[in-house]
Amino acid sequence: MTALTSSGSTRRMVLAGAAVLLLALGLVALMVVRPSAASPSGASAAARSAPAEDSVDAGFARDMAIHHQQAVEMSFIVRDRTDDEDVRRLAYDIINTQANQRGMMLGWLELWGLPKSxxxxxxxxxxxxxxPTYDGSLMPGMATDAELAALSAAKGEKAEVLFLRLMTVHHRAGADMAQAAAGAAKTDAIRDLAAGMVLGQESEIGLMAGMLKDRGAKP
Incomplete structure (x- = not known):
């Protein structure tokens, strides 16, 4: 009885081992027939076709990633400083859109094998x-540390107006940057993304102008 049981267990172990081996061989064959785009060969191909480190594509991706990061930061600040649903909805949209775009740009830099800074x-x-006013330090449209501190300290309508003003300036500069990239970048990825940014940010500039007017404030 013990011998029969042992024999049955052995057969099951052999069959299980064979099944694992066949599965492994099948996966290897699949990888050979359909290599992954994320494989070393795919990454190498992307690197070979990548823009240069000093290209418009790379420069725009780096700078706009930083620009977007501050827009997301300001949006998080105002979201917690007001109960106004329209402002909170705008902040939520900016957070989601620009965080996603920032991730795309950093991902392309990684794929191209280029530094992110x-x-x-x-x-x-x-x-x-x-x-003409750019001095080589703070990018156009970027809020200063003092402006960010003032936004963090404000509440209610005061926070709303300050946010809308800062974000309007931020968007205008961002749209200018995106317009330049849409016309000069070499990769479809950057040209298409930049063109979409121009449309999106100009639309939000118009929206924010109306929101400022509703609050009796000027841009």
Missing amino acids: AAGPPMEWMGHALT
Whole structure:
């Protein structure tokens, strides 16, 4: 009885081992026939077709990722400083849209094998398109530390108006950056994303102008 049981267990172990082996061989064959886009060969192909480190594509991706990060930060701040549903909805939309776009841009830099931060000052990729007031430090449209502190300290309608004003300036500069990238970038990914940003941010600028007017405030 014991011998029969032992024999049955052995057969089951052998069959199980064979099934595992066949499954493994099948997976290997599938990988050979259909290599993953995330495989080393796929990554190498993407790197070979990647834009240069000093290209418009890479520069825009780096700078706009930083620009978007602050927009998300300001939106989180005002979300907790007001109960107004319209402002909170706008903040929520900015958080979701720009956080997603930021992730895409950082992902492309990773795929291209390029650093996510520039060795030199920001905005060099825009060249002659830079605004005359740009001094090479804080990117156009970016709120200062003092402005962020004021937004964090404000409440209610005061926080709403300050947020709408800061975000209007932020969006205008962002739309200018995106317009430049849409016309000069070499990759479809950056051109298409930048063109979409222009439309989206200009639409929100119009929305915020109306919201400021409703509150008796000027942009």
